[in-house]
Amino acid sequence: MENTRRNFLKAAALSGAGALLIPSLAHGSEKKKPRSKGKALVLKENAVILFQGDSITDAGRDRKKGDPNNADAIGKGYALFASGHLLEKFAQKNLKIFNRGVSGNKVFQLRERWDEDCIALNPDVISILVGVNDYWHTLDGKYNGTLQKFVTDYRELLNYTRSKLPNVQLIICEPYTLKGGGAIKPEQWYPMFDEYRKATKQLATEFKAVYVPFQTMYDKATKRAPDHYWAPDGIHPGLPGAALMAGSWLKKTGLYKKGKKKKVKEENA
16 A cells, blocks of 8 residues: 555544443434344354444554454444443353454555455454544545445455355444534535445445444434533544443344343342
């Protein structure tokens, strides 16, 4: 890759992501819709789950630690919250969960490292969140990407993945922004960025992938608290934003498994 293509914006640091918590479902009730056949993920025994993407997924992970189910290796973002839930609720399945998100990545950069950071892990489930940098990095003139390039690169990545891992279960996450965040200037981002979002949904349909609509989730969340509460810079989630994303991810993939409620007997003092 040419050096000029490596000059991208440094991602803002995640705020308040130091706690390791088990996520809850995304707040708010949604009407249950029948899930299309083949959409709900099925976790087999010893299944390998891979989180991929840019800084939102990277979340400050320790890249020197590549072993599965390692909190440092998974980072401090939504992938950690989701992973903690899965490892607890499906303990009997001996899951192996990896995070290979890399801060600043665009789709073509995922493709450049895909053999090592994806195919070699032989995942049963791949979750991808990418797209914000494919547009963001065009705003400073250091990347000449276009919507068409984004779609072409993404489709090629998914086709390649299917050719190497024909039985893999795909999750495509919607890239998002919160307009009230410090890094977002609405006049620069819209309406063009909305087209990138729409493209990911179309690709999810094309490849029969589970789709996680993070923008819709955040739009609802901002009715409860302001944008900067969820993502201070409008892109990188803080602690509540990461928990919200994990809950939405678990729900949309069908992997949120409620525990049985136990009745607590009250004792007289």
